[in-house]
Amino acid sequence: VLTQSPGTLSLSPGERATLSCRASQTVSATHLAWYQQKPGQAPRLLIYAASNRAAGIPDRFSGRGFGTDFTLTISRLEPEDFAVYYCQHYGRSLLITFGGGTRVDIK
């Protein structure tokens, strides 16, 4: 089980966003990814293997973590960053779990 917190983050453009994803048991960082979803759109891959940006993702997005605790940071929020963010575990057994999401709202 992946638990994301907070459920909603209300911030202003230019601020820093820190999103948490906690696993109920230790997972390999290699198997942990983050996705962004905007209203009416499919999710988009942001971060893979916990800390690697996917192709075309701006460097204001960064990920870190290991074991059970993982973090997605957006260094300076741009207007287009207000969205819902999901962490995902894609395990060694090829089973997939999504976290419950964190909504980043404009304050």
Next chain:
Amino acid sequence: HITLEESGPTLVKPTQTLTLTCTFSGFSLSTSGVGVGWIRQPPGKDLEWLALIFWDNDERCNASLKSRLSITKDTSRNQVVLTMTNMDPLDTATYYCAHTSLYGSSGWYVLDYWGQGALVTVSS
């Protein structure tokens, strides 16, 4: 350029069987390391992974839905079909298919290309 598109009924009745087709281009499901997955999202709610099928016919299903799900592929037609039996109003959701493969420097799988999704409503 990889694209995926979901197709199927927009409305099904309770107890009926749902059949969704994912038609893709830009990759082949006969290529080693490649797969297609299905994920759904009820209106206003979170993502739920359903099933995966890989180039070698290896299949994975969400354990909580395994008895109701079937996933197959037609490599020659570039299609993956998801079947879900005994549909319930709680199965109302947008259903996405997505490409999966070993990605980047990690050498592990991600869902890197997604279809736009197909909304399926279950109602009598």
